[in-house]
Amino acid sequence: MLSLRVPAPTSFDFRRFNAGGLDRRWRLSRDCLFSLSPDFAGRGIGFGVRSAKSEMAPFTAAEEETLPEGLQPELMPKHVAVIMDGNGRWAKNRGLQPWDGHRAGVEALREIVELCGKWGIQVLTVFAFSTDNWIRPKIEIDFLLSLFERTLKSEFDTLAKNNVRISVIGDSSKLPESLIEVINEVEEVTKNNTRLQLIVAVGYSGKYDVVQACRGIAKRVKDGEIEVGEIDERLIEQELETNCTEFPYPDLLIRTSGELRVSNFLLWQLAYTELFFAQELWPDFGRSGFIEALMSFQQRQRRFGGRKS
């Protein structure tokens, strides 16, 4: 399922584990990640452990990978959005614990982020935590958010080094102050990075975004800045939280695990987005699934209501 975790940049400065030293259980509690489902309950709390083997070398411009055969560079989407669904089911199918599923999910996300950076995709938006998830027990939410905070802090340097810009969108009103501070700091430090913009949707839903945009507009009307009659689509676009990027509208939305719905992830921004529903569970998605989604995207005829002559 979706993880409330730092979206992986292409490499990490892992604390190296001494296999013979620490008790595995203690390491789990120190370095675990939580995940939550954006859909209804039932996926369970998960712990994902970053393994030493998943450390990757930072990519540089010199290592820019040529596209796989079949993909055309001029038809690559600029903005890809992902609903990472299926970690819990993946673990259950294998008789594993939910945190193993989320651990595998982290690896899958890491791979996709790296590929986006290498293949020239400029924006990747991931659905980490939905407004629907606030109905979970408070103790679960508190633990999850504190882990998210610790992970962000530890990944700070790596993000900066890899030229990845992090933006967090969503309703921060319910987040702890300390987490908000860390988010603001990460956003500030990485704001000039240009390789890839990683947008993490936390406490987000499409309707929430439109409502907060509406409030922003209402304020401007009240201040006399604009008239009600001047409210149009462009004005709403400017107020949506995806105004943090030059390309706010995903060209392609991928949802894994076979569910055929968008679950209130983005709304306005999906007006003309090509939707791709992959059967695989998120941990199985990986490079081949991503290539399949991109190939499907490149074959689509996008007419935007007009006519293809």
Added chain:
Amino acid sequence: MAEVPGQISCTGGGISQFFERVCGYSRRCLFRVISMGPLPNHLAFIMDGNRRYAKKCGQEEGSGHKAGFSALMSMLRYCYELGIKYVTIYAFSIDNFRRKPEEVQSLMDLLLEKIKALLEKESIVHQYGMRVYFIGNLALLSDQVRAAAEDVMKATAKNSRVVLLVCIAYTSTDEIVQAVKKSCISKSNDIDASGIYKHDDTDSDIEGMDMEEQEKRIQLVDIEENMQMSVAPDPDIVIRSSGETRLSNFLLWQTGNSQLFSPAALWPEIGLRHLVWAILGFQRSHSYLEKKKKQV
């Protein structure tokens, strides 16, 4: 004894009627079986592929839209026979005005003809007790089409058995803009300008806020009640024909949790099997979702 031509045509007509009766009976049996599981309350259709169908058949474009209309009538009958109360169709998008003027005019002419036909005695409206809504920026339509649409809405206002929502001169973003404007106007005297989420608006602050102040802030419900589509519940299923998998600015607000199906068939080729397949898919995921809801 040799049969005379009249007898042959009577026999031919009789066979055709018999065949129709058998089909109808089979369909009703099938619907009875499907109805044992949960049924969607609201189905939405994006009727894509009419022009490609005409091209495929080597005919002029207009014939594709006419064939599409027949397919629509069949689908409506199936839906209402099955007991689905609400059906929404994407008839004409605001984006479609960008097409060639001749094509737009021919579409408008067809729409006018079919809208007027809804008021005829033998029409589907009377057969099913249908209430019709025309959803969209009707001011963008010609006076004739708009007047016809308004007549139909007025004439069917008392019907309540089934509902047809026709999205015409519609985009979801336009619907949201209109709802936002209405919300601003209705709250314009008491909007709390400080009620912007990104500031220190924690739950405790909101609770500490004066109740009156809270009411001044635009809420989700304010926008929702001003949406034109608020006359119907959210769609359970959206079916887009012709294999394209995108919403094209259709019901973005309402389809957050809708099941999306995109059969490869062009709209005039859409048939009962596609509807049944979509409903079976809905029933499969419906039980999973209900289970998840109970676990919350």
